[in-house]
Amino acid sequence: MKNYTRKILQLLLVLAAGMLHAQNPQEQMYAGASYPLELTTAKTTHLVFPFDIISVDRGSENILAQKARGASNVLQVKAARSGFQQTSLTVITADKKLYGFTVDYVSSPLQTIIEFVAGPPAPAVHLQDPAYNQAELEEFSEKVLDQPKSVRGVRDKSIQSSFSLDGIFIHKDVIYYQLRVKNNSQLSYDIESVRFFVRDKKRVKRTAIQEHEISPLHTRSSSGLVLAESTQLFVYALPKFTTDKGQYLSIELREKNGGRHLNLDVSARKIVSAKAIAE
Structure with missing residues (x-):
């Protein structure tokens, strides 16, 4: 029953993204929405944004979050401990959009790579400029x-x-x-x-x-x-x-x-x- 409920939530998220894309074909996911996010201690989840990450705000210390080394638009997130209470995560990107997440702990997340698409093609990883020798x-x-x-x-x-x-x-x-x-x-x-x-x-x-x-x-x-x-x-x-x-x-x-x-x-x-x- 629990897995069925989770799948329904994921389906609703996909349907909501599709409705928003119909209203604005240049943006498939509206950044102001709050998205469900499942985390565990055993796996790292990667969030890939269409623009560089400017700020990350964790609702509690039960979430570990860091930008992927050398990639300015990829956020790596993970649970700091098992069984934590529901919390939040907020990300602001360079295009001044805010992404809000409702975070829950699960032992086995349905997805570990989540991409937010601003328009075709799919977002690529933004490698940072190697300005340092x-x-x-x-x-x-x-x-x-x-x-x-x-x-x-x-x-x-x-x-x-x-x-x-x-x-x-x-x-x-x-x-x-x-x-x-x-x-x-x-x-x-x-x-x-x-x-x-x-x-x-x-x-x-x-x-x-x-x-x-x-x-x-x-x-x-x-x-x-x-x-x-x-x-x-x-x-x-x-x-x-x-x-x-x-x-x-x-x-x-x-x-x-x-x-x-x-x-x-x-x-x-x-x-x-x-x-x-x-x-």
């Missing part, structure tokens, strides 16, 4: 990896594991973040993701989470696995940016198939105090 990013990431610790007091820990910011460096229009993961337990720490968000310091109770994700340009690490009783350094290269007085940079570290999730809050003062890298 990859060889240079690799070279300076390697240099930052060998730099001594220069930032103190930005650290988080959980269950015999810790996550710290050791340094912030800048070269041209790129900021390099030197991160350290220390595992004091007998269980290895398998990294699922490291993500960067600009967030507001204050949030009114019951309001949605306001955040802007920044995708790394380059990552330097020997492995995504921190073995038992070991330490590993990472360098993440991000495009140069600054935050407003009421904002901060949040760096989220998530453990794969585990609960030792760690988070760093980096103030604007520390970012603007980034050290230059000698060429």
Whole structure:
């Protein structure tokens, strides 16, 4: 009965899209509608929009959302935990349209690739302009990896594991973040993701989470696995940016198939105090 209801909802969505297309043949799905979205912890769902993604607003922290690396119009979404209560997701694209989703948890979603078509042909993935020299990013990431610790007091820990910011460096229009993961337990720490968000310091109770994700340009690490009783350094290269007085940079570290999730809050003062890298 549950699967039958889900199929009916999907059919209604398709019919609604068809009616809107009849009214406006240049746009097959009206961006102002609220669409049902099913997520699970075991699979990643890809939302492909006809224009670049400008903003993503999660109704709760039970949703993981990030832009696909190198693709500015593809959003990857996933459930952070199983069985969460219904919530929302809102996406704003470069054509100033708002896409609203009503999000539910299911163990096996009917669709994991959802495309929103603005007109024939179907939307292609928008590859970001390679404005940064990859060889240079690799070279300076390697240099930052060998730099001594220069930032103190930005650290988080959980269950015999810790996550710290050791340094912030800048070269041209790129900021390099030197991160350290220390595992004091007998269980290895398998990294699922490291993500960067600009967030507001204050949030009114019951309001949605306001955040802007920044995708790394380059990552330097020997492995995504921190073995038992070991330490590993990472360098993440991000495009140069600054935050407003009421904002901060949040760096989220998530453990794969585990609960030792760690988070760093980096103030604007520390970012603007980034050290230059000698060429």
